[in-house]
Amino acid sequence: MIPPAFEYARPTSVDEALRTLADAGEDAKVLAGGQSLLPLLRLRLTFPELVVDVGRIPELRGVRESEGKLIIGALTSHHDVIRDPLVRRHAGLLAAATATVADPAIRHRGTLGGALAHADPAGDLPAVILALDATLIAEGPAGRRAIPAREFFVDYLQTALRPDELLVEVEIPTTDGWGFHYEKFQRVAQAWAVVGVAALVRRENGQIAESRIGLTNMGSTPLRAAATEEALVGASVEGAVRRAAQVVADGTHPTSDPSASPEYRAHLARVLTRRAVLAAME
Structure with a gap:
């Protein structure tokens, strides 16, 4: 067209x-x-x-480390995010999830900032950024302002960016020592995720001490599964993880489309959460 x-x-x-x-x-x-x-x-x-x-603005590209955080330029391509040693070392979940985005051609052209500013709830990276507790840096006529990821995604394809602002950086606290995994279901290769789950877990003495669960395509924005995060504390065996995953869809409002009904998406979220958390624990 x-x-x-x-x-x-x-x-x-x-x-x-x-x-x-x-x-x-x-x-x-x-x-x-x-x-x-x-x-x-x-x-x-x-x-x-x-x-x-904005594709010819060099200052919007690149990755650096500062005061326990990764600073990723908004124009950094998916390909560069996957290959960057700092991302792989300190934010492995982002590298792993980005490697599942679309196909190599799109990963060479698409950018981290573009994917986040587009704010498609079926996109993989918004839920990952939520799970990573990232902060998005916008710049406008009044200067820079920091927007927590939990406040950035407002509605379907809508963000907290003002019309005269530009997303310039993404700040991600390092997650050294955390287990991670991104699990998604898609009907065909390169398609949007029907549902995706980004899991981060930190263990102490063999038990989960803290977890973060981001959900892809379970509402009009990416979501954090707070009930499951709370239920996972203290879990050490598959049975406990399975029980925690049962509440992952609580409070979500998945859509109905030709790919899946809301009930099917809720079922997928429970199954994928169990898989993602168990993989992260390993």
Whole structure:
């Protein structure tokens, strides 16, 4: 299909991008890797008057470590996230989950910041970022502000970013010593996850002392499974994990679509949570 007509701008710095967004108001869309926005344009599900391509801004790329946190530039590609030694060492869950995104071609073009700003609840990375207790850094005319991941995702394809703001960085506390696993079910390779579960566990004396569970495609936003996280404390055997997984869908509102009914998604969430937690414990 042919996208609607729009103006196009390609700034070469964050400051230039912010000025362009401020002048455009609410009629602009930011283009990063384009793997989410371009299909929406071709299907005519969005009608921006201006597309601001930030793909040539070098300061938005790269990974560094600072004060016990990983700082990942919003324009860092999925491919680079997977291969980066700092990510693999200090945020292995992100590297593992990113490796399951789509296919190699998309992973070379798609970006971490683009996937998060797109805020599709069926996308893998928003739930992972929630489980990692990340903070997203937005920059606008008033300067920078930090948005906790739990406050960033507002509704379906909606975030806390203002029209004149740009997502510039993602801060992730290191999870050295935590077990992790990302488990998802998809009907065909490269398709969106019907349901996904991001699991992090920290064990002491053979028991789970702390856990974080992020859910993909179990509502209009990515979710944390607080009831299961609480129930997992003290678990050390499969039976306890299975019982904790039974409440993972409590308080969620999974959608119904041709891929699955809400009841089937709830069933998948329970099964995948058990698998993900047991794999993380290993």
